[in-house]
Amino acid sequence: xxxxxxxxxxxxxxxxxxxxxxxxxxxxxxxxxxxxxxxxxxxxxxxxxxxxxxxxxxxxxxxxxxxxxxxxxxxxxxxxxxxxxxxxxxxxxxxxxxxxxxxxxxxxxxxxxxxxxxxxxxxxxxxxxxxxxxxxxxxxxxxxxxxxxxxxxxxxxxxxxxxxxxxxxxxxxxxxxxxxxxxxxxxxxxxxxxxxxxxxxxxxxxxxxxxxxxxxxxxxxxxxxxxxxxxxxxxxxxxxxxxxxxxxxxxxxxxxxxxxxxxxxxxxxxxxxxxxxxx
Amino acid sequence: xxxxxxxxxxxxxxxxxxxxxxxxxxxxxxxxxxxxxxxxxxxxxxxxxxxxxxxxxxxxxxxxxxxxxxxxxxxxxxxxxxxxxxxxxxxxxxxxxxxxxxxxxxxxxxxxxxxxxxxxxxxxxxxxxxxxxxxxxxxxxxxxxxxxxxxxxxxxxxxxxxxxxxxxxxxxxxxxxxxxxxxxxxxxxxxxxxxxxxxxxxxxxxxxxxxxxxxxxxxxxxxxxxxxxxxxxxxxxxxxxxxxxxxxxxxxxxxxxxxxxxxxxxxxxxxxxxxxxxxxxxxxxxxxxxxxxxxxxxxxxxxxxxxxxxxxxxxxxxxxxxxxxxxxxxxxxxxxxxxxxxxxxxxxxxxxxxxxxxxxxxxxxxxxxxxxxxxxxxxxxxxxxxxxxxxxxxxxxxxxxxxxxxxxxxxxxxxxxxxxxxxxxxxxxxxxxxxxxxxxxxxxx
Numbered sequence: 121x122x123x124x125x126x127x128x129x130x131x132x133x134x135x136x137x138x139x140x141x142x143x144x145x146x147x148x149x150x151x152x153x154x155x156x157x158x159x160x161x162x163x164x165x166x167x168x169x170x171x172x173x174x175x176x177x178x179x180x181x182x183x184x185x186x187x188x189x190x191x192x193x194x195x196x197x198x199x200x201x202x203x204x205x206x207x208x209x210x211x212x213x214x215x216x217x218x219x220x221x222x223x224x225x226x227x228x229x230x231x232x233x234x235x236x237x238x239x240x241x242x243x244x245x246x247x248x249x250x251x252x253x254x255x256x257x258x259x260x261x262x263x264x265x266x267x268x269x270x271x272x273x274x275x276x277x278x279x280x281x282x283x284x285x286x287x288x289x290x291x292x293x294x295x296x297x298x299x300x301x302x303x304x305x306x307x308x309x310x311x312x313x314x315x316x317x318x319x320x321x322x323x324x325x326x327x328x329x330x331x332x333x334x335x336x337x338x339x340x341x342x343x344x345x346x347x348x349x350x351x352x353x354x355x356x357x358x359x360x361x362x363x364x365x366x367x368x369x370x371x372x373x374x375x376x377x378x379x380x381x382x383x384x385x386x387x388x389x390x391x392x393x394x395x396x397x398x399x
Numbered sequence: 400x401x402x403x404x405x406x407x408x409x410x411x412x413x414x415x416x417x418x419x420x421x422x423x424x425x426x427x428x429x430x431x432x433x434x435x436x437x438x439x440x441x442x443x444x445x446x447x448x449x450x451x452x453x454x455x456x457x458x459x460x461x462x463x464x465x466x467x468x469x470x471x472x473x474x475x476x477x478x479x480x481x482x483x484x485x486x487x488x489x490x491x492x493x494x495x496x497x498x499x500x501x502x503x504x505x506x507x508x509x510x511x512x513x514x515x516x517x518x519x520x521x522x523x524x525x526x527x528x529x530x531x532x533x534x535x536x537x538x539x540x541x542x543x544x545x546x547x548x549x550x551x552x553x554x555x556x557x558x559x560x561x562x563x564x565x566x567x568x569x570x571x572x573x574x575x576x577x578x579x580x581x582x583x584x585x586x587x588x589x590x591x592x593x594x595x596x597x598x599x600x601x602x603x604x605x606x607x608x609x610x611x612x613x614x615x616x617x618x619x620x621x622x623x624x625x626x627x628x629x630x631x632x633x634x635x636x637x638x639x640x641x642x643x644x645x646x647x648x649x650x651x652x653x654x655x656x657x658x659x660x661x662x663x664x665x666x667x668x669x670x671x672x673x674x675x676x677x678x679x680x681x682x683x684x685x686x687x688x689x690x691x692x693x694x695x696x697x698x699x700x701x702x703x704x705x706x707x708x709x710x711x712x713x714x715x716x717x718x719x720x721x722x723x724x725x726x727x728x729x730x731x732x733x734x735x736x737x738x739x740x741x742x743x744x745x746x747x748x749x750x751x752x753x754x755x756x757x758x759x760x761x762x763x764x765x766x767x768x769x770x771x772x773x774x775x776x777x778x779x780x781x782x783x784x785x786x787x788x789x790x791x792x793x794x795x796x797x798x799x800x801x802x803x804x805x806x807x808x809x810x811x812x813x814x815x816x817x818x819x820x821x822x823x824x825x826x827x828x829x830x831x832x833x834x835x836x837x838x839x840x841x842x843x844x
Contacts, residue, residue, distance in 0.1 A: 282577060283692060285704045298675060300580035362672025365696040 125169055126228050132162030133197070133221040140213035152210040156201065159217055163197040166224070170194060180252045185387045186230030188259065193223035195256075195263035203267060207304055209296055215270040250326035254319055258344075261315030262379065265351075268308035269376035272369035275301040279366050302364055305372060306355075313351045320344055339389075343382040350375045402444065402539055402814075404498040405464035407471050407490055408456030411512045414489035421481045424450040426525060433533040435478060440470040445537040447530035447544070449505070451522050453512050458502060458526075460539045464494035499543055499734050503727045506547035507554040508561075514716045515560035520551045538817045542737060542745055550730045557726070560719040563712030568599040570708040571679050571700065572606060575647055578677050578698060582607040585646040589613045590638065592624050593651030595681050600628055600649065612645070614638040616652070639663075643670040649679045650686030660688035668694060679705070743799055746813050750820045751792055758788050795820070 139155035170191065173181040182188045200216040203209055279298055296304075323341075324334040335341060354371050357363040363371070409419060424432055429448050436446055436457070445460035457475070461467030472490060476483035493501045504510045506523050527544045530536045536544075555561055564570035579585055587608050589596050592615040600611060611630030615621035621632035633641055642648070642663075652658065668676070673696050680687045680701040692699035700708075737745055762769065762784065769777055799816055 278577070282574070282698050285700065285707060295577075297576060297580045298578050303580065362669075362674070364673050365675060367673070367695065 125165070125172075126231075129162050129165045129169060130221065130225060130228065132158050132165060133193075133217065133224055136162060136213070137217035137221050140210065140217045143210060144214055152213070155210070155213050155217065156204060159197055159201055159204075159213070159220070162220075163194060163201060166190075166194045166197065179247060180255060182251075182255045182259075184230070186227045186233075188255070188387075189223055189230065190227035191255075192259050192262055192266075193220050193227060195260050196220050196223070196266045199260070199263050199267055200270075203304070203308075207296075207300070209271070209304065211274055211295055212267070212270045215273055216267065219266060219270070248326065248330070250322060250329070254322045254326055257315050257322060258319035261312045261319055262383070264308050264312030264315060265376055265379055268305050268312060268372050271301055271305045271308065272372040272376075275305065275369040276366065276373075279369075298365065302368065305369060306358060306364075309351065309355055309372065313348075313355060316344070316348055316351065320348060339386045343386050347375070347379050347382065350378060402460050402462060403464040403495045404458070404460055404493075404502075404539060404543060405468050405471075405495075406456055406458050406493045406498040406501050407468045407475075408449070408454055409486060409489045409491070410454035410456075410510065413491055414486060418486050418489055419453070419455060422450075422455045422475060422479050422486065423452075424448060424455070426450075426529065429526075429529045430533040432478060433530060433535045436471065436474050437535055439474045439477075440467065442470070443467050445530075445540040446535045447526050447540055449523065449526040451519070454505070454510075456505075458498070458540065458543070460537060464498075468492045468494070496731060496735055496738075499546075499738075500727060500731050502543055502547050503550045503730060503734075504724075506551040507723055507727060508551070509554075509720055509723055509727070513565050514713065514720060515562075516565070517555075517561060520548070523547060523551075538746075538749065539738070541749075543734065546730060546734050550727060553730070554723040554726050558719040558722045560716050560723055562719075563715055564708060565712055567681070567702065567705045567709060568595060568602050570705045570712075571599050571649075572602040574698075574700060574705075574708070575603060575677055576606070578675050579646065583609055586610040586612065586644050587647040587649065588633075588638070588641060588645040589615075589624075589630075590648065590650045590686065591615060591652035591682065592620050593681060596649045596651035597624060597628070599679065599681070600630075603647065604628060608647070612638075612641055614641075642667045645676070646674070647677045647679065648687075649681065651681040652686050654682065654684060654686055657685055657688040659686065659691070661690050661694060664691060664694060664697065668697065681705075743813060746817055747796060747799070750795060750816060753820055754788050754792060758784050 136155045136158035139151045139158055143151035143155060170181045173187065177183060182191050196216070197220045200212070200220070204213055204216075274296075275298065278295070278301065282298070323344075327336065328334045354368070354375055357371070358368055409422065411419070429450065433446055433448055436448075437443065442463065443459045443461045447458045449456045449458065455475075457471045459467055459471060472483060472487075475481070476486075501510070506520055508515050508517065508519050511519055523544070527536070527540075530540065564573050575582070582603070585608055587600060587603055587610070589600055589612070592613060604611065611625075611628055612633050613621045613625045613628075613630050614633040614635050615624070616635050618632065618634055621635075624630070625632040650659075664676075675696045675698065678687050678691060678697065678699040680699065683702060685701050687699055687701075689699065689701070691697055762781070769780060772780070795816065799812060
C-alpha cells in the first residue's frame with residue numbers, strides 16, 4: 121500500500137470516528153449517516169489496499185503482525201457496518217470507529233518499520249490453501265469479539281444511567297434498549313465463538329498435514345485455547361444459570377481484555393511457528 | 400391602506416380557569432361569533448377566533464389595530480355576557496409584527512402550558528378552517544396562518560422540542576422501552592388499581608404489551624379493571640407466584656411500609672434467570688423497598704424518580720425553545736417582507752389561483768354542451784381558455800413587477816391587485832396540511 125493511499129484510508133476511518141462521536145453530542149443531527157458513509161468508504165479503500173498487498177507479495181495479506189492487524193481492522197469495520205445498518209446500532213460506532221482507526225494506524229506504523237527492514241517472505245510450509253481459510257476464520261472471530269465488547273461497553277453505560285435514574289435524557293430517545301443490546305451481544309459471542317472454533321480445527325488439520333501432528337503447544341495455540349475456553353464459559357454461563365445483562369456485559373469486556381493482551385503479547389514476544397503471526 | 404394584524408387574548412398565564420372558561424367558545428359557535436364580530440366592528444376586515452382550554456384569542460386585521468383591539472374586547476364582553484372589568488387585567492394585546500410573532504409562537508407550541516405539546520397546531524388549523532367557513536379570512540390572515548403552520552412544522556422538524564416525557568405515566572412507558580426491546584411477549588402486573596397505575600397500564604397496552612395481570616385488594620375492582628383493559632384479575636393473597644413471570648410491576652397500593660423487598664425477590668430473580676424487571680412504584684408511602692434497585696437487572700423507579708425524568712424533559716425542552724425562537728424570528732422577517740409588499744410571490748400565487756378558479760368555474764358551468772363536442776374540439780376550447788388566463792396573468796405580472804422590486808408604491812400596487820383580483824380566499828386554496836410543502840417563500844429563502 122502506498123503511503124498516500126494508507127493516509128486516505130486513515131482519514132476515512134478517522135472521519136467516521138468523529139462523525140459517530142458528533143452524533144452522540146448532537147443527537148438531532150444526521151452525523152450518523154456521514155459516519156456510516158465514511159466507515160464504508162474506508163472499508164472499500166482498505167479492501168483495495170489489502171488486495172494490492174496480496175497481489176504484490178503473492179500471498180494472503182497476513183504475512184506479519186502489522187498485516188494481520190490491518191486485516192482485523194478491516195473485518196471489524198465490515199462486520200461493524202453490517203451491525204450498525206442492520207440492527208440500527210449507530211451508538212456502537214462511537215467505540216468501534218475509533219478502535220478501527222487506532223488498529224489501522226498501528227498496523228500502518230508496524231508496516232513502515234517492516235519496510236525499513238526486508239520484506240517478509242512466507243516460508244514454503246505456510247503457502248497453502250489453508251492459510252486464507254484458517255486466518256480469515258480466526259480474525260473474523262476476533263472482529264466479532266471486538267463488536268461484542270463494544271456492545272457491552274454501551275450496555276454498561278446505559279444500564280448505569282438507568283440504575284442511577286439519570287436515564288431518560290430526552291435527546292436520546294430511539295437508542296437501543298438494554299434487552300436488544302444484550303441479545304446482540306449474545307449473538308456476536310455465539311458467532312465469534314463458532315469462528316474461533318473453526319479456526320482452531322482448520323489450524324489443527326493444516327498442522328497435521330504439514331508437520332504430522334495436530335497440536336504443538338506453542339504460545340499462539342495455547343493462548344487460543346485459553347481464549348476459546350473463556351468464551352465457552354461465558355456462553356455456558358448464560359445458557360445454564362442465565363447470566364445475562366450487566367454481568368454478561370462485564371464478563372465480555374474482561375475476556376476481551378485477555379484476548380487483546382494475548383494478541384499483542386504473543387505476537388510481539390513469541391514469534392513461533394505462526395511466524396510472529398497470531399493466526 | 401395599512402392593514403395591521405392584531406391579537407387580543409387571555410391564556411393560562413394571564414388568567415385563571417374561572418376567567419378563561421367564561422370567555423371560551425366551543426368549535427360549533429365560532430363561525431357564528433366571527434360573523435357577529437364583523438357586524439359589531441366593521442372596521443375589522445379579517446378575523447379568526449382561537450379557543451382552547453388554555454387560551455382564548457381573537458386574531459384580526461384592521462387599519463387601526465389599537466381601536467380594533469378595543470372594540471374586540473368590548474365585543475367579547477357583550478357576546479359572552481361578562482363584565483369587561485373581570486378580565487381587563489388579564490387581556491394581552493399585540494399589534495403588527497408582534498401579533499404575527501405571537502401567532503407563530505403559539506403555533507410552534509412555544510406559548511403552551513406544556514412546552515412543545517403537539518395539539519395546539521391542530522387547534523390552530525381548526526381555527527383557520529372555522530374562520531374560512533365564516534368568510535372572515537382575507538389575504539393577511541391567510542398568509543399569517545399558513546406561515547404559522549410552516550413555522551410550527553419547521554420547529555418540530557429541526558428542534559427536539561417535542562421529545563421526552565411530560566407526564567409520569569409517559570415517562571414510565573418510555574423507560575420500559577429503554578429496558579425492553581419487544582413488548583409483545585412481556586407481562587405487566589398491577590398491584591393496586593390506582594388511577595395513575597391504570598393510566599400507565601393503558602399506555603403500556605397501547606404500545607404492544609399483551610399480557611396484563613391485575614391484583615387489587617378488592618377483587619371486584621380488579622375484575623372490572625381487567626375487563627376494561629383486557630387483562631386478568633389475580634386474587635390479592637395469591638399474587639406472589641406470578642411475580643416470576645412479571646416483567647413490569649406497577650405498585651399503587653396504600654401501605655404503611657413497603658410490601659416487597661430484596662428478600663422477596665431473591666428467588667424470583669433467579670427463577671427468571673436474571674431477565675430484566677422494571678418496577679414502577681407509584682405509591683406514597685412507597686410499595687417497594689428502594690434496595691430492590693441494587694439487585695441485578697432490576698430497575699426500580701418511584702414517583703420522585705419519574706417526576707425527575709419529567710423535570711429533565713422540561714429543562715431540555717426549554718433549551719430547545721431557544722432554537723425555536725430563532726426560527727420564529729427568521730420566519731417573521733420573511734412574513735414582514737411579504738406584508739410590506741416587497742415579496743410578490745405569495746400575492747402572485749394567490750392571483751393565479753383566483754384566475755384559475757374563475758376558468759374552472761366557467762368550464763364547469765358549460766360542461767353540458769362541452770361534453771357533447773368531439774374530444775379534439777373540447778381540447779381546443781380548453782386550450783383557448785387556458786391561453787386566455789395565461790395572457791391575463793402575464794399582463795398582471797409584468798404590471799406588478801414594474802411597480803414591485805422595491806419601488807415606493809409597490810406595496811400599494813400589490814395590495815390593490817390583491818383586492819381587485821382575489822375575492823375568494825376564504826375558501827382556502829391549498830390543503831392546510833400541505834401548507835408548507837408549496838410555500839413559495841421556502842423557495843426564495
